Each structure stands twice: as structure tokens, then as C-alpha cells.
Amino acid sequence: MRAFAEWLGNGAADAAASVVFHSEERRLLFNCSEGTQRLCIEYKVRLGKLSHVFLSRLDADTCAGFLGLMLSLADAGHAGLTMFAPRGLEKTLSTAKRFASRPQYPLHVHELGEDEPSDPLVQNPLFAVYALPWLVDEQLQRSLATQKDQVKRHCGERRDEEVPEALSSSSKNEVAERIFVTYAVRVADQKGRFVTERAAALGIPRGPLYGRLQRGESIEVEQPDGTRRTVHPTDVMEPSSPGPLLVMLCASSPDLVSQMQAPSGRQRLKQWFQRLAASTPTHRQKRPVCVFHFLCAEVFSDPQYQEWALDVFGADAYHSVACESFSNQRITFRGQAAMLERLKFVDWNWFLEPWTAPADPRARTTSALPATWQLAQPLLRFNAAPRTTLGWALPESHAAANHGWSRLNVPREPDTLKRTSSNNDSKTYSVLFLGTGSALPSRYRNVSAILVDLVDHALFLDAGEGTFGQLVRAVGLDTAKAMLLHRVRCIWISHMHADHHLGVGSLVALRTRLARELPQSERLGTAMMPLMVLGPRLLGRWLEALAELEPMSYIFLDNAALLQSDTSPLSEYFPQTLGIHLRTLPVDHCPEAYGLVLESALAAGWDQNGSKEQQALPVPTSAPSTARSSDNAAAAASWKLVYSGDTLPYDAGLIAAARGATLVIHEATFEDGKEAEALLRKHSTIGQALGTIESMQPQRAVLTHFSQRYPKLPLISSAETQQRLKANSCLLAWDLMRLPWFSKDGEQAGSRTLTTTPPAVANSDVVSLFLQRLLTEFASEFEEPLEIADSELDAELASSEG
Template identity: 25%
Template sequence: MQWSATVLSTITSDTEPCIVVAFDSYKYLFNVSENANRAFLQSRRNWKRMKGLFLTRASTERAAGLPGLLMTFADATIPRLDVVGPPGLKHYMASMRYYTYRDSMPVIPTETPSSLPYPSSNPNPVFEDGNISVFSIPVYPSEEIEDAITTSEAGKRKLSGESDDQRPAKRLHADSKNLNLSNSTTLDEDNVLRSLMIDTMFPARERGGRKNDNSKGGKKQKQQAVKETKELGNGAATATANVDEYRRARLPPSFHSQLPKFDSKHPVPVPATASYVIVGPRVRGKFDATKAKELGIPNGDLRRKLTQGESITFTVTVDEGVDEEGKMKRRKETRTVKPEEIIGASDPPGVVLILDIPTPAYIPSIIQPFVDSPFFKRFRSNADEDLAEYAVRSVFHICGEGVVEDERYKAFMRGFWKDTHHVVASPEYCPDPVTFTSAAYNQLRLSQLDPEIFPVPHFSLTPEKDITSITGLPPNVHLMSANQVLSVRPPAAPAVDKEAEELDRFHPVISSSAGISLPEDTQSRFEEAKKRVKVEAAKVGQHDVNVKAAETPGADVRIITLGTGSACPNKYRNVSSTLIMIPNYGNILLDCGEGTWGQLTRHFGTDEGKEMNVWRVLEDLRCIYISHVHGDHHIGVARLLKKRKEFVPRPSEPLYLVTIRAVHLYLREMSDLEDLGLFDENGVVTVLSPAIHWRQYASYPDSGIWQVGGDEPWLDIELSRENARAMCQKLGLEAFSTVDVRHRTRCYGAVIRHRDGWSIVFSGDTVPSETLVQASQSPTVLIHEATMADDQEELAAKKAHSTIGQALDIGKRMNAKNILLTHFSARYPKIPKYKYKYKVGQVSSTAEGDNSQEVEYGFDPTNGVVAVAFDHADMKIADMWKVNYYLPAIESSYQQTVVEEGEDGVLEGENDVMEVDSTR
């Protein structure tokens, strides 16, 4: 039986370590960081036969990609999924209840024990099937060492007064032994409630996915479910049925209440971390058929019993030669055969360890089990009897700063079997290559067209520190890299997957002295596009873009489309996020889908020597606006807030979060597991979207879909309005107001008016909205979703989205000077093709259309600018018009990228031309 461990993603600007353990029958994923979904697409690895997800932490670093991947797996018809993680996993999953729902896949959550079962020599696995047995090790910081951690002026955590004495960790585990916690649902009533929420998110679990659970906690859970179901039958859910975006049935009343505050039940109140020991199957030795024949063992059950480890006794007839009369003499003989006589020695089970050590303070707790536990110490042993029992093939070390070079940790690594391969992921020692090389390669091409609008992503192939400079490491140390494959059986050293390596066209080209060369056809289109832009600029006297910037309000405002896809990411488009940079005032982020932090980091880089880097952008971020609760619009917020929390020195201005209650509630629940800086000085300030509605209602609606849905003190309408006024003052805004639009859940567009005379309207996700037209006339820019083609108008209406033609019609009706189309369906992962039909002069339209012209990739020259958004497009408002002239060149570049990468076919409808008729 062959199996392997593959690095799906490693530590980079846009990913964290994710490792896939694969057998022919099933796959298992360890950690689900942001962009895990997209990493599958980039690597062309599939998620078929995925059976289990394992998290080392219930945190934004290790689990931010969980909701998106769960829904993807369900849509991929995976029949059932186990999710295993440390205490807090159920709280993390339950906090996702507003935006994660699939009724086709049962999901079974299991929390790992928070303490080791000393002195047991045979602990229970947290997961077990025919392929693997997974054992967990709880990892916590030593109290004494944690107290010694100080924050330096540079913002890095340093240790003082450290000691090799591991007694604090021993005391830590000794205290934990008395807790008697298990991985079942018996923790307490709060965890029962969280389990009920998860059942609501994945109701297929009720139809057969649930394990039999007759424990005390299991009975409580069932009783709670029955109670809440009865309440629903009595109409108790009527007032809370306003979140019906997925047509869920039987929402329990507690669905809309804030979850009970998470309590780890551990002596040290810190986020739990789990490390894992993955034990593969023991492969029996080869059956010696020749010897079996010699011994006279008959085919059938007796041979089967030998292979199953049983001794057998049987009778054979033995020839003794010929007697005096020439007859063959025979006798009956009873024989007993033991398995070891006929079957070769079995291969010891291959073992893979995945260790997550956030800081040096966690080192004692990971060492301790391998010293004190009779079971775990066998995995870190060179004794012959232990090596015959288990073969540790690889240890994946996910290490925070200062861990790898720590003398204690180096000694710990050296204690493993000499043939063990150590794969290390550490921010100091790993380089920062681009993860999504397909998009980056095309961006590199487009930089030849316009390096300001299409900048090359930031990356580094040189780590901060060289791991070879660390003395005392064991042999066989490898830096973790994406697409690194380690064969466990048959055993082999880690190697980069050749197919994935060949798909990377970005790094070889950008690292070569020759640079990038464009195909002749693409080069010709590039030159033609640049020529047209130059000609058009001359027509309006814009030889110098600074001239127009000085003349037009808002011309120097930058709009950076970080994510332009809808629902789920693809190789070329991430999910929704748009950054507005207002010179001298600050930045606004419109929606923040999964992976937004990575997109920001790739766009601006981390070089502190440059005036503008991602940390400066984050420092200047004054507002995050989230239009609605669908995950592709807000899953990235928690990660971004976590990064802001780590910023040193602390931000000097607050960050205003403008959104609906469901998103605010989710982040508050998340902050129980890790500090997101919500309540810090200059932390996150709450602004409720309905409080700043453009009609300025005196109070919130008290019924129907637009009701707020809660009564927490922070929902106070006047408090939100006061906070909004302060936000406008910081950003130089005249007003920031929301507009109710129609979608599958409550959703708001936004109207942003600046004192300098420019305005931006953001549609959110919506069908064509008359309200949006009424709320804003003659905006400088309309940023509107354009999810589908005009021939998909019926499907667009069903999914509550707009077609590209409908978006343009809204822009015309509100007299928008510039229209930016974004949020494209996955049917258009590269570039949405369209023909734009516009009227010439003042002649009226005829049935034959004689007065109209069709211009492919064009825009209506009589009715302002229409631009199509691309990931990482960086446009000043004054330069948006250029994108239209670039479209033929951009299309050629995308198509050439596809050809060179050898993609197999296209998605249905991907090559459809989006015919846009602006004459209606």
C-alpha cells in the first residue's frame, strides 16, 4: 500500500502550511489556511476522496479557509467529512453559521483532548479508519516562559530569562490531568449548543451522518434539539426568520444569539494548539507460496488464517518410500505452522508527525510527551524494538520565529531516527515565492502594457536567514515548499512535484536575465493598444496624467481591484475586495473576501525601506465596508484584523467596520479564540449599515428582512451614527451612506461622497436596483457587480445578481462618469468577453439598428468610461479610460497564458461573448 504526504502550500505572503496525506482510497488535509481552495486549483491537485480535515489551531492562520473549502467539498459531492481540531474548533465552526451552509454533506466535528492521558501507554486516536490512526498532542506555552516574553521596539517577540528546565511544562500537564476531558460532545451545555449550530449548518448530519452518541452530553444535545424544534413548531422562529439566504429549514431560536463565550477549560487561558502523529497501516510481509507448497498447506482458509496472524494445524499424507512388494508406503502426519514460518517480516507502519510550535514558549510542552509518555516516546527513539514497531518517515515542523534555532528544539529534532526527514516551515528561513503563479505570470505580461496599472507582484526567493547557518540541526532537514511530495511508502526523500514545477512559468522568467518575451501576435496587440492610448490622451490634452489629475475632482484617487471574482476563487481571480486610496486621508476597503491580506501583500510588498508597503496601507486603513454576510465578501476580515493587531507600533487611529450585525457578531465570537484587536485603544469601531441608511430612518425596522436581529448595546443606532460622523471626519468625507439592495440575503450598497467633490457608488451584490439609482446621481465612479452575461438574465435573477448589460444600464441611469465592472462569475475566470453596442449621435434607434455600431471591447464614447476589473489592477480615476483600449491586448495575453500552461479545455460558457446593448 503506497501513501504520501504533499505540501499543498507553505509559509508565504498569501498562504500558510497545508499538508495533504494521500492514499489511493482517501485523502486527509492538515490545516486549511486562507487560499487553500485556490491552492488546489493552482496546483491542479483535486480534492476527490477527501475524508478528513485536521486543524492544529482554530485560528485565522490555520483555519481561515475552512468555510469556503467545506462548501466546495459539499458541492463536489464528498459524502461525509470529519473535521478534527483542538478545543475551540466547535466554537470556530459555529461562529460561521450565518454564511456557511450545505445540506448535502454531513460534517462531523471532533475536538482533541486538552491534556495527555498520562500515564497511558495506549491512548485512543482522535481519528481512525482503515488507512491511518491519528493521535493528538496538546501544545501550550509554559507559564514561566510566556511571562518572560516581551515586545521589542521592532515588534518582534523576544525571550528573556529562558531556562532549559522543563518543570513548568510538567506542572502544566499535571494540572491538566485532573480535567478528564475527552473528544466527545460531553464538555458542557455550551458545547452542546455549538454542536446544534453545526447541525443547522450541515443538516445532512441528521439524516445519517451522526455517530451514535448515548453519552450524557449526547443526550443533552438531542434533548436541546427536540426542545428547540418544538419551539419552532409554535412559531417561535417567526421573528428571527429574516436570515433566509439559503432557504434553511427550522432555524433554532438561539441561531441569532451570540454564542456563549468560549472557555478552554485549561489552566492556561491561551489558544489551544494541537500537533498530530499520523500512523499508517502495518503492511504484512510477503506470503512464501513456494514454502507453503513444500509444507503441504492447502489453498483456502488455512492460508488465509496464516495471513491474519493465526497459527494453523492440519494433516498431510507423507510418502515414506516403496516397500518390499513395490508399493508406496504413506502415513498421516499432523503439522503445526506459525505465521512467521511462512510469511516474511511485516513492514512497520510509516509515521508522519505534524508539529505546530508558535513560539519558543511552546517547546517544553511538545518535548514532554516524547519523554514521559510510554506511547509517544516510541516515535522518538533509535532502539531496535521501537524501530521495528514504527518507522517515522517525516516530521513537519511549523515553527514561529525563534523556534528552529532554539537549543532545546534542535536537541529535540536530533532525537528522532537518523533517517527521518525534517521539513521545516519558518517565516525567517523560508523564502516568499509567488503561490498563484498563473495569475502572476499573466500580470507580468500585462506589466509590459502598463506597469502602473498592472504592477508585478512582490515576492522574494531569498529568505531573511539561511537555515544552513544554524548549527546542531539533524541530517535530512528540508525547507518546506509548495508541491513538495514525500513518499512514506515506499520511503523517499522530499521532492518537488515535476508537473507542478513545470506549471510555474513566472519564477523562471522573472529570474532570468532575458526577461519576458511576448508572442508576436500578443506583442502586436500590446503595441497597438499603447498607441491608441497615446492618441486618445493627446486628444484631450493629457500628455501628462498629472494635468488631468489637477483639473478633475478625485482624479488622483486610486482604485485597486484586489479580488474580482464571485462565489469562489479561481486561478486568475480572487474573491471580492476593492481598495480605495484617498491621498492625504486614508484608505477604504470595500468587501474583504478570503485571501485579501495575501492580495494586499503581493500588491504592496513588505519592504520597510519603501515609503508605501502593505504595513503602511494597513496603518492608513480607516474603514472596512462589508456589503453582506456571504463568505466571499468577508471571510478575509478576521485575518486582516489579526495582522493589524500584530502591527507595532499600535495604530494611531481607529478602524471603522461598517456592516450588518451578523458580520459584527461573527467577529466578536471569533475574538473569543484569538485577539483580533476589536476592543483595543484605536481598535475596531462598530458602525451598523442600517444606521447610516441614505433615507436616515429614525430607528431600525422592527420586522421583516431588514430588521437588525438583536438587542446588544453596541447596536445602538445613535452610537453608530456618531461613529460614522467621526469616520467621515477622518476620511474627509461629506457623507457615507448605505442603500438597501436586493440579494439572497440582506445586502447594502454604499454611497461615498468626498468634500473635494468626487463620489463613489458601490453596488454590493444585487439585481438591478432602482433604489441605488435614486440614492446617487452623477457619481464619479460606479463600482457595480456584473456577474453574468446578458443571455443569462434569468439565471442572474434567480441568484439575485446583475448581468453586465444591467450594470451598465444602472450606470447610465445614474449618469455615472466612470463605471467599473467587477464580481465576475466563475464562468469567466480570465476575461469576460463582450461586444458593446452604442448609439451614434442623436439619431433614434430603429428596428434594424442602422444607427448603431458594435465595437468589441469598446465603450460608449458619448456616455463616459466603462472599465473591466482585473485582480491587482491599480487605477487612478483619471486613468480608468485606458483599460478599455487595453482590452484586446489583455485578452490576447490571457489566451496565450492558457495555451502555454496547457490547460485542459475551458469551463462551460467561458468563451461566450457577453453582448452588451446600451441602446435599450
């Protein structure tokens, strides 16, 4: 028998803590945060034998990755899942069925209340799983009560009109009862060694009788004097060893830890643990114990926590700790990091090196902990069986990669773009691509997400699973949190496919938590403007369901309300408060699918006081004069960004709206030659996307949303495709690519930047150089195009090795 438990996520910003238990026949997953699929792909953790998922609490850090995982497993023909979670999950999943339904997939949900189950949750000959729930009262402020009123004032005050019902928000302030669950896996006892010398002394012939004794059967053996003697397994086998007990201890809430450390809670946990860890009289050894700690920074820094754990679980127990305080010091997605190093040879200024946290001298390190305590990292495993392998282990290939994953020494230019919340030039707008793949994540590309940085404000265009983790790796943890709290004003979602919106809940919940930590004066001040979430109608219902699980402060607006933005009272809010104008366009992809036109308020015909002008100012297409009038200056500050979302090509409405745009971001899911598949799935090929862009005639364009069958780069090896990319000043997007695209004063934003003037020459030259270096660096990939299935899970499920 072989069994072990290993960390999958280690508590980093892009890999919240999760554990996978492996046995010969099954896999158990404890917590399923955002990025779980991508972690499995990165570290080759096979999911074909996954049978059960256990959630320790209901929030983004524990369950935000489950929907994406379930959809992928269902589409790959997986046999089905059984879930155990605190009460409330079934209601949430019921809401999700409206946009993520797989009716034929066997999914069984069991909700846990505050009472301890009398029987094991799961029991078979190899292991048993037990649960100990905790009911914790937490003071949760579910929203900032004044947010909707602020928007209403902006939207309806001037016109004395009622704000449409499309505008909704969560506005509860209450003490919430949350259930946390501690799980334990007790591995089956390991049989003792069969002693052949004893069997021979008892006259047992070699053969099938040995096997019967090893299976626990008693046999009769004829003696030399003709009598028959009964031989029991204990006569020829050494005593069995007690199987290890693996405890999954979620201690991510200070309120929960306080309850556990109180005399009554400590006694309750001790009694539960001692009952499960007790050995039988036939055991000569104590049952080994390993505790996986899921901690928040506040608990990890508490010196009394370790003393408490030693008291409850004993001095002989093994421990491992997952916490963001130290986990961000490691690169999580090494394939992405290696790709970005290669891309820096293509352009050292556009591609960001993944951020890692510096060592925190205040945090405890491995040297400060006992030898049996380990800091979590992906694939760090505790071997539970066989007994000879008991203890911590790390695959050699992974250990080597952790210390030397970087294979390239990229030269640094003196004016390399620094990692800040915005560009060095405070007047330069940029787009930061956080996910450029489609459908499923891969090692190199996450699912769809773009951050539009407008210096004073920022907004997300789509937010697939893992968006915030990607933002952290792009700009750093502190900067990402400050950006989300103080500068991100809007999250816009194009449609309800999972790869475009499953990261929204985490963004809203995290912003709410950060806001709660602010002083009351700052929380209600101008620094905390409302967070608007715009998307299809179903997104609003999904956020309402998520807001029942954890605090979420947001205001939702149905995208349909912005189809006729100039006649809606809501149209005044964004020009007045942010200086931008939003307009949605229906596109042909799925029900309630939209594209977006985002432009400066001046370009849309709003003056600097928030009043509607008679005529919109044109987006500049040529260099402004040196001494320009106020009108010319205003026109130079006009811009337009158009995002296609997912769509069939040549959409007439999108083309008309995007004509002459400053920047167009268009999907290009498939390679040329796959037009039939693109039509079936209502996507665009690279050639079709370029044809659409040619009709739009923008100053510059970027292609994104590539199928994960092209894991490193899309197929653009043909000379015709390369020429069309150059002619249309069109680039290809990668994850953690930050592209400056507009200067507020209309001037060139830097020597390595796509310029606003003159676009026909300068931008074409930049794209030509980019493509030339790209083709050189990735020549081998073009010679032998690397294609994978749409889902790496297919191969995993087909594997017999699990």
C-alpha cells in the same frame, strides 16, 4: 498500499502552513488556513476523499479557510467531515450557522482539552491518528481600550447625543489559556514479501492458498507421506516493516516552544513520541519518523530549536520546516502570475507583478540544514508507503515550474508604476483589485476584495478569504503590514455571503498583533487610529465569536446606521477624521445587502473644519480653469466613488446616488444571455451592468465580480458589448490590477491613467486602447471560450482517482 503526506501551504503570506495526508481510501487535512480551496485548485489536490480535518490551534492561520471549504464541499455533495480541534471551535461554528448554514451536511466536531486522549482519534487498518494537547498561558491584549472612546468623542461630543448601540467593540485585557495540539499519524505496518521459493519447498501449490497466507491466515497442506502440516504466514513471508510515524508539530508560538523545551515538557513529548515510534519485537527495522514543523519566524531563527528537535525525535528522523521567513520567496499561485504577465502586454502600468521576498541572508537555508531536513513548498511530499519509495519527493512538473514558471519576457517601461504603499504621485488616488471573482476562488481570480487607496488613508471594500495574502503579493510584505497598521482605517462589507467577508477576521487579528508589537506610546498615539469595521449586523456577531479565539481590536458599526448618514451622530466621525463621507444604500441581493457611496467630505457638504455646509460642492465634470478661486479649487478636489456590491441591475436608489460619480465599480457576474440565471441568483449580467452604468453617467467605471465559469476573462467578444464598454469608459477588473482614478488637484494623473478631465474623450481613448490590446492578446480565448463549472470541486469529487 500507497501513502504519503505533502505540504499544501508552505507558510507564505498567501499560503499558511497545512499538510494533506493521502492514503488509498481517505484524505486527512492538518490545518485549514485562508486560501486552502484555492491551493487545492492551483495544485490539483483532490478533495473528494477528504474525511477528517485536524486543527492544531484556533486562529486565522489554522482555521480561517474551513468555512469556505465546508460550504463548497457541502454544495458539491461531499459525504461529510469529522473535525478535531482545541475547545472553542463548536461555539464559533454555532455562530457561523446564522450566515453559513448547511443543515443537511454531516459535520462532526470533537473538541480537545488539555488532557491527552487515551485512545487514537482515528483508527483503521491503514493508519491511526494520535493527539498530544498543550495548555499555554499567553498575555493577550484583546483590544486597545481607548478606541471606542475616541470614536464617541468624534460622534457625540458636538451634539451631546448618545452614540447608537450599533457601535460596538472588543475591550478585554486578560491572560488567555490557549490549547495547541501536536498530531501524529502512524501508518500501518507494511507486510513483508511473499517468498515463493519457501512456499514451493513446503509443497504449497500456486493458487488461492498463496492469497490466504498473504492475508495472514494459517493453512494446512498435505505432505507426500499423507500427513497434514500447518503452515503459518511467517513460514513463507519476510518480516513486516514498521509503518512510518508522521508528526505534525505546531511550534508557532514562542510560549509553546518554551514549554516544550522545558525539562517537563521535553520529557512529556519524548515519552509520547517514543511510545508511538516503538517497533514490535518482530520488526527488524526501526520505525521511520518524519516531522512537519509549523514555525513562526522567531522560533525558526532560534539555533537551539534544531538541537532540541534532534534530541527529541532522534538523529534518523526526517524533518521539513514551514515558515514565512523563507516561504514568501516562491510564487504561490502560478496561474495568476502567468496571467498577469500576459496582461502586462495589455497595459504595463496597471497590472502588478506578484511580489516575492528577496533571500534573507540571516535565515538558514537548505545548505545549512542536514540532508534529511527540507524547507516546505507546496506538493513536497514524504512517501510513507511502499517502503521502497520512503523519503522526500517533489513532482517533476512542479519542480520545473518552480524554477521556470515565467514564460514571457515582458518589456519594462522606464516610468512603470513602482511597488509602493501608494502610487508614485502622492496626490493620486487608486483602487487595487485583490479579488475579482465570485462565489469560489480559482487559479486566476480570488474572491471579492478591493483596496481604495486615498493616499493618506485606505479602506477595504469587501474582504473575501485570502485578502491579505493578495495584498502582500501586490505591494510586498513589509508594505502590506505597514499599510494595514497605519493607513487602513475602515473595512466595509457589503453583505454576509462568504466570498465577501471571510477575510475580515484575519485582517483584524493581524492588525491587532502588529499593534501589540508597537511601543506603548505609538500604540495609543494618533498613528494608531481605530479600525472601523462596517457591515451587516451578523458580521458584528461573527467578529465577537472570532475575538474569543484570538486577540482582535476593532470597532464595529452596523451598515444600517449609515442609511440615513446625514442625521446620525456617527456621520461626523469620517468627515472629521478622514475627510471622507460614507453612505450605505440597500440593494436587492440578499437580506442586509448594501451598496456604498464614498465621497470626499467637500463633495458631501462638509467644510475643512468638519462642519456641515449648507450645500454640497459638485463633483467636477470638466477641466478646471488654470487660475481658479478657492471655491473652484475645493470643487476640483471633490470626488465620488460608488460600489454596487452584489445586486440586481437598474436599482433606482443606486443609480440616483451614483449619477455623475467619479468612479463606479459594478458587479457583472454573468455573460449576456444568462439574464434568467442572473435574476434567479440576484446578480447582473455584463449587459445589464452596462445599462445601469449608462443611467448613472459616471466619469469612468469598472466591472468586477465575474463568475468563475469565466476563469480568465468574461465573454465580451460581441462588437456591441465592446462599443458599450468604450462609450461608458468602462474597464474590466483583474486581480492585482491597480487603477489610478483621481488626482487631488483635479489634474491629469499620468499618461497611463484614467483622467478626471475631460472624461468623454480621454477616458474613452484609454478604454479603447485597453480593449484593443486585450482582444489581441486573448484572441484564442475568444475564439474558443473556456468555460468551467462554478466549482472545480465538482470535477474533483466526481473523479474516481482522488
